[in-house]
Amino acid sequence: xxxxxxxxxxxxxxxxxxxxxxxxxxxxxxxxxxxxxxxxxxxxxxxxxxxxxxxxxxxxxxxxxxxxxxxxxxxxxxxxxxxxxxxxxxxxxxxxxxxxxxxxxxxxxxxxxxxxxxxxxxxxxxxxxxxxxxxxxxxxxxxxxxxxxxxxxxxxxxxxxxxxxxxxxxxxxxxxxxxxxxxxxxxxxxxxxxxxxxxxxxxxxxxxxxxxxxxxxxxxxxxxxxxxxxxxxxxxxxxxxxxxxxxxxxxxxxxxxxxxxxxxxxxxxxxxxxxxxxxxxxxxxxxxxxxxxxxxxxxxxxxxxxxxxxxxxxxxxxxxxxxxxxxxxxxxxxxxxxxxxxxxxxxxxxxxxxxxxxxxxxxxxxxxxxxxxxxxxxxxxxxxxxxx
Numbered sequence: 001x002x003x004x005x006x007x008x009x010x011x012x013x014x015x016x017x018x019x020x021x022x023x024x025x026x027x028x029x030x031x032x033x034x035x036x037x038x039x040x041x042x043x044x045x046x047x048x049x050x051x052x053x054x055x056x057x058x059x060x061x062x063x064x065x066x067x068x069x070x071x072x073x074x075x076x077x078x079x080x081x082x083x084x085x086x087x088x089x090x091x092x093x094x095x096x097x098x099x100x101x102x103x104x105x106x107x108x109x110x111x112x113x114x115x116x117x118x119x120x121x122x123x124x125x126x127x128x129x130x131x132x133x134x135x136x137x138x139x140x141x142x143x144x145x146x147x148x149x150x151x152x153x154x155x156x157x158x159x160x161x162x163x164x165x166x167x168x169x170x171x172x173x174x175x176x177x178x179x180x181x182x183x184x185x186x187x188x189x190x191x192x193x194x195x196x197x198x199x200x201x202x203x204x205x206x207x208x209x210x211x212x213x214x215x216x217x218x219x220x221x222x223x224x225x226x227x228x229x230x231x232x233x234x235x236x237x238x239x240x241x242x243x244x245x246x247x248x249x250x251x252x253x254x255x256x257x258x259x260x261x262x263x264x265x266x267x268x269x270x271x272x273x274x275x276x277x278x279x280x281x282x283x284x285x286x287x288x289x290x291x292x293x294x295x296x297x298x299x300x301x302x303x304x305x306x307x308x309x310x311x312x313x314x315x316x317x318x319x320x321x322x323x324x325x326x327x328x329x330x331x332x333x334x335x336x337x338x339x340x341x342x343x344x345x346x347x348x349x350x351x352x353x354x355x356x357x358x359x360x361x362x363x364x365x366x367x368x369x370x371x372x373x374x375x376x377x378x379x380x381x382x383x384x385x386x387x388x
Contacts, residue, residue: 006366008325010359011156011184011301014255017209017360023254024211027247034244035235048244051253055216058256059182059201060192065219067239068249072183072204073105074229075217078240079179079200080110080150083227091224093177094144097136099128099151099162100344106150106181107340111229120149122344126160126292133167137174147176153185153196157341157355159301160292161189168197177224183207183215187259188267188298193218203256205248209360210255214248258360270358271299273367277356278302280371285378291345291353300358303341308381311339311352317380318354321373326355 007015032040034048049063056063069075084091096112099120109117118136121129128151140147149171153164164180171178180198182191187208193201201218205211219225225239232241281288281304290304306314311327318325338349356370
């Protein structure tokens, strides 16, 4: 067992950037309340608004349309609701359509009642079925209200980039709204709410190297907005009441600025590391299956199965070798279970999907260690099979 730990679970949470740590510590020393009108309050407000511009820039958005929240899950629960407002007029959404591979924060349907939630199937490749989406929206009963679709831009397990722009054309042709979970995409590919033609975009700080517990909901405009999830003093233009988490927001903004800077060069380096890892795994076990390898993926993610190796067994084996990786999505308080994504793809969810995800601090030595650990685990599997 290795005495040095290697972290390869960046899709679960990224290591805190030094710039984000410094920004958080700076924010902790600011004593004013951003809602106060005195000099101290105005100084804090100015810092929050600068941060809003930095986060907006990462998503190609208008800073006025960025709402800071306590993470992506809260953003999903705010926007996934049948209750919207257009000025003072109430607008009802009649149904929510989510793909079968969504993160649980979206898949659970937010504030929509169970009978108004619908699952969009995916193709065996792990890509959302656009023909099914079109048929479901065509059949939607508009007397119940407008339809809403919620789709992730990048799948958190496979890293496969979803055809969101094509989905947007379908959704808007049928008069619906589109919510895009860009949590795993931001910083790993260019993201623009306008280019995606999304109505709402969800971001998370800690996936970028910022602090945990802060995120954002970004809208294309503010004519049509969801009914508030948290009511009170009317902060964030009434969309999310409560005193702003200033240290978290400043850390989030620092991470967003880092993520937006020199993204192509950073991802070229990370993609080379991922490709070398996958080549090493194939050399050690010819029957390893790597999902999405022939499809557009973000640079940092590799999701694979090794026949005969259960997900929990594989995760523990890597952990004993000093390597932290994930058995799918880290979204259920430490549970290791069947992969929702593999099941949606029509595969046996008990196959044991393991996810390696890389980040800004991943090194060549980390990849060498991961390949060596995989080869050792694959050899033990072969030996166990021969003994049987």
